[in-house]
Amino acid sequence: MAGIEYVVISTQALAEVVIVSAAGYMLHMNKAGLKLLADVSISILTPALLFAKITKSLDRQMLAKLWLVPVLYVVLGLVGLVWTRWGGQKMRLPDGFRRLCSVAVFFSNVNIMLIPIIQGIASSPDSRFLLRDKGDTPDAMADRSIAYGMIIAVMNNLLRWSVGVAIMTPPKGKGSHALNTVDSFELIGMADQPPMQQVCARSGELLAPTATGALAGEDASRVSSGMARSHVRVVAARRWVATLRAVWDAVSPCLTPPLCSVLAAVFVVLLPALQSALLKKGTYAFSVWASIDTCGEACVPVTLLALGGQLGIPREAKPGGPGTDYITERELKLGVVLVLVGRFLVAPVFTCGALLAIYNYAPWLAPLLRGDPALFLTLAIASATPPAISLLTVAQKLGMYESEAASILSWAYAIGVVALAIEVSIFLWLASCTQYI
Template identity: 30%
Template sequence: MLQLIIASVQAILQVMTVVICGLIFAKAGYFPMDKQKWLSKLNLMYFTPCLLFSNVASIISFDKLLAYWPIPVFYYTYSLVFYAITQLATRLGGLPRQQRRFVLACVMFQNTNSLPLAIISSLAVSEAASLLFWHADDTPDEVAARGISYTLFFAIFGNLLRWSYGYRLLQTHNDDVVVTDDDDSSKINANNIYQGYHDTEQQQQWHAPSTSSSLDRHQAVNETSALLPKPPNSNNSSSSSSSNNAIMQRLTLRIQQIMTPPLYAALLALVVGLSPLQQVLYNPHSFLYPSFTKAIEMCGKAAVPIILSCLGAQLASMTGEATEEHGGHDDTATATTMTSCVTLAVVMRMLVAPLFVFPLVILFVQYGSAYSILATDPVFIVMMLVLGCTPTAINLIQIAQVNGMFEHEMLSMLFWSYGVVCVPLVTLVVFVALNVVDRLL
């Protein structure tokens, strides 16, 4: 038990060390808010796609897709369950629509990288490693390797959904009401907030064509029709063509709203990993591996430190804003709503979600061995339990920062999740998971 507590504390301290460094540099004046926004956007456009491409393309294959089929089933089952219980809880709680989106993102998208990897690495070298042996010849190194492989494969599907649907949840919507200080006029209108990397002007052109140009085209058609004979089906063909164009424009706009640079990178990685290109890029003896592939991996390693540094810097900025506003005219209703949605998100993610995760995994242990050999692997069972119960993903703060939405709420969510609840809860989850493995396998 002591080793589990130490492992959890070490994983949290690893994260907090980088966060504190960002906070210190921000307090010293080296990391102002405009630079935080710029760095978050650069990370979204460049370093995070490199990280996702490296993680996905290097491990995915058709063999693993076939052997690891329970992993995507678990992920999307978790997501559907989390979606359903969150929608029910937020509606019963009477939260506004935009706050419901925030809670939904926090509950659906959990930490699938840093914390689970630290836990399985620590478990593999602890006294509990013997409980995770799959066969008589199993070793701690093999335990760690399998746990890391399961975690990274689980993260593939998490990243695909997080950078599409999750990104959309944390964007500004047309019906959102953004309440800010009077001095910060750039945030009063929700339509002026930066919405990802998409070109707003281009979207406006697609949504609302010029009225004058439409009239000109209409007049031109009328004048032409008076001089030239009209083909018999000209009206039908023109209306059909305009209808098809409108459908294509709406479809293109919808795709652009969903797609993000990290999602493009993940999809490209799937193409590479499931094709002969994987050997070209990831064979250590190929020409591109030490030059191109290693360069992408090197850039990808910068993504997580940048996210954590921006988190610390933003925490410093928000602390300064809170100090300036103390004693001023605070919007009590807005503060109450923010507190309510953060409290509900923490409770749902950290306390309610595990109550649904454990029964699902236990059912798989009891009845899944006839369908997949993974049901008999103790490492797989422990990792599915841990991955379903981890706190909210840290990189959601990156999405919130880029979109200019839910920044205060996300900071508060991450503080309570990682700074207060994480260590005792994760320790309890791992302890119960080991007991499940010990009793059922």
């Protein structure tokens, strides 16, 4: 394929992003409207999109055969985190803004960008060298590649709405608060209890007017020992309650609606009978799934409208000082460069290097890598897509670095048209140079 064709494929893939974002820009929405779009997207539309795509595209056998794909994704994501941490420190970027850059490099736009690019490549007559065998077809290759991409999307969304939110959220000392809660909870409970010696003495006084002093002493001893055991049980129960509260405080911020949707979809995929019943047309279960799928179809345009609307809001000057998300124009430009290099250079180079190393030296780790060239191409393209558009949604949800996230995304998608055209040609060349054919 000629280089100009790769440019056409990339621009066609980004056409929807540009058009819908431009519509959002022209609407001149205020921040209240953008917040509403973000809430609707995170609470309803994004979970619906993830659940519908995962339950339709994946099955249990595919998950078992491609176990290396999510592992490789996590490892390469950690490489991106190391890059942004090292580069951000060298550039002396603020910690909060460096966190935003880390999320932008770690999480790519697999859901929206990968599918049109793969379909465009499959429709080209010059891409027949990507077919698995003589019985393979371009349509089957495209469907297979999309399924591979959905495995990446599972990990992408699973980590984006858990680890990504955790990375973006500024530390609030929850761990120390939890420990203080345990201590104060126990101290309050113990302060309400009288000293054990006083309990025993009072018990003896209450039992003193009995028939014999010895019997009264024995009764007092039994009462005091029973109360001691009861006190120990109460303290232990309070410790367990405080520990559970501390664990819940740490986990609950990660249990976002998109993450719960991914977990529910994976649960359905792991139960073939449930998956078949859900996707069987003509049933009430399919009506439920179709309703979810309909909501999911609205996710991409709503998210893109929010992106365009955010770009239409001028960046306001913020007061500097500790505890704010203020950054200078110079820091913003350095952050954009950090993300662009990490997203379009560091991640693709490490991904292709790892795939070629596995292909040549450890093919037993991923047998499908030798048997299906579309797998190599899919993983390579996924590593070079721009940052996920939900970066802006997460920033809006947390109420920090919103305009900075919009600036990063606008530069990433503007440069991504050219970057993807170049990188897709390189990926196709690498696939053709291997021993697949």
